[in-house]
Amino acid sequence: MKLPDFEAWAIFASVVEHRSFSGAAEALAVSKATVSKAITRLEARLGTSLFHRTSRRLTLTDSGRALAEHAQRIRSEGEAAEEAAFESASAPVGLVRVAAPLTFGIQAVAPALAEFLTLHPGIKVDLRLSDAFVDIVGDGIDVALRIAELPDSSLRARRLGPVTAHIIASPDYWDRVGRPRHPADLASHACFAYTNTATPDIWRFRRAGGEEAVVRIDGPIRTDSGDAMLPALRAGLGVARLPDFLVAEDLAAGRLEPVLPEWTIGAIGLHLLTPPGTLRPARVEALIDFLSENLKRMCTEAHF
Incomplete structure (x- = not known):
């Protein structure tokens, strides 16, 4: 059996990341023709098309989407192997792509990165802040931070700590509508839905002793940004479930005023996620170790 075409796999990973042949060519410092030939070569070997090509757009086929994760792993482990050979002679260098939620990224991740980059001047960071779902493999993200209840996936996840969440509204709202005594009471309230969860209209609660409650909520606002709920909350328009930070x-x-303090809200935690694979470049490992230590301590001290 012939050896895998590792160069073509790595180029495929770069095309997926940059969403174009020309972008991959520029990033790899090769010609567009070299990229095109590598993809054609890989498709011929695999017996399947990896991309739908039009004059305006390049999109992954079903086969391409299924293989993108393998391609990124091949490229990452190749980079890690090369860096390991030079690690003892030089400090980690290169670019690390990081994704984090917007407000948490500004409040916690950005200050941590400033300290990290001072310690590692050879490393550069591409920080992408968004509350929207990030395709870690498809977007070429090295490290992602998520505040959520994580579904099962092939991604590698490390729980850094719990995140305290509150059921909150303005005091005026509670005075006008009444304060709930049990989570079930929230079914009759105007509750805002945060759509970056698997079940935005379902709130789950638990309290000491093991009692659980599941509430289907409804209200005037659905959004993928917790920050976007704040003006309406302050104006007394409804109720939200939001993290302490x-x-x-x-x-x-x-x-704003919290209610139901004796109930915990889901299993929300701060997680650090990376693409599948056991080998990573030294620059990525350095950042993972740094963020894990700093953000884990922050969760404990600040009670996020």
């Missing part, structure tokens, strides 16, 4: 100032100032 997002609402701590409003709670301290009395603009």
Whole structure:
């Protein structure tokens, strides 16, 4: 059996990441023709098309989507092997792509990165902040931070700590509508849905002793941004389930008021995710270790 075409696999991973042949060619410092030939060569060997090609757009076929994760793993492990050979003689260098939620990224990740880059001047970071779902493999992300209940996946996940969440509204809202005594009471309230979850209209609760409650919520706002809920919350338009780091100032100032403190809300945690595979470049390992230590401590001290 012939050896795999490792170069073509690595080029395929780069095309997936940059979403174009020309973008991959520029990133790899090769010609567009070299990229095109490598993809054609790989498709011929696999007996399947990897991309749908039009004059305006390049999209993955079903086969291409299924193989993209393998391609990224091949490229990453190749980079890791090369870096391991030079690791003892030089400090980690190169680019690391990081994805994080918007507000948490600004409040916690950006300051941590400033310290990390001071310690590792040879490393560069491409930080992408968004509350929207990020395709870690498809977007070529090396490290992603997520605050959620994670579904099963092939991604490697490390739980860094719990994130405290609150059921909150303005005091005026509670005075007008009434404060719930049990999670089931929320079914009759105007509750805002955060759509970056698997079940945005379902809130799950648990309290000491093992009692659980599941509530189907409804309300005037559905959004993929917790920040976007705050003006409507302060205006007394409804109820939201939001993490402490997002609402701590409003709670301290009395603009928002939590209820049902004896109930915990789901199994929300801060997770660090990486693509599948056991080998990673030294620069990525360095950042993973740094963020894990710093953010784990932050979760404990700040009670996120």
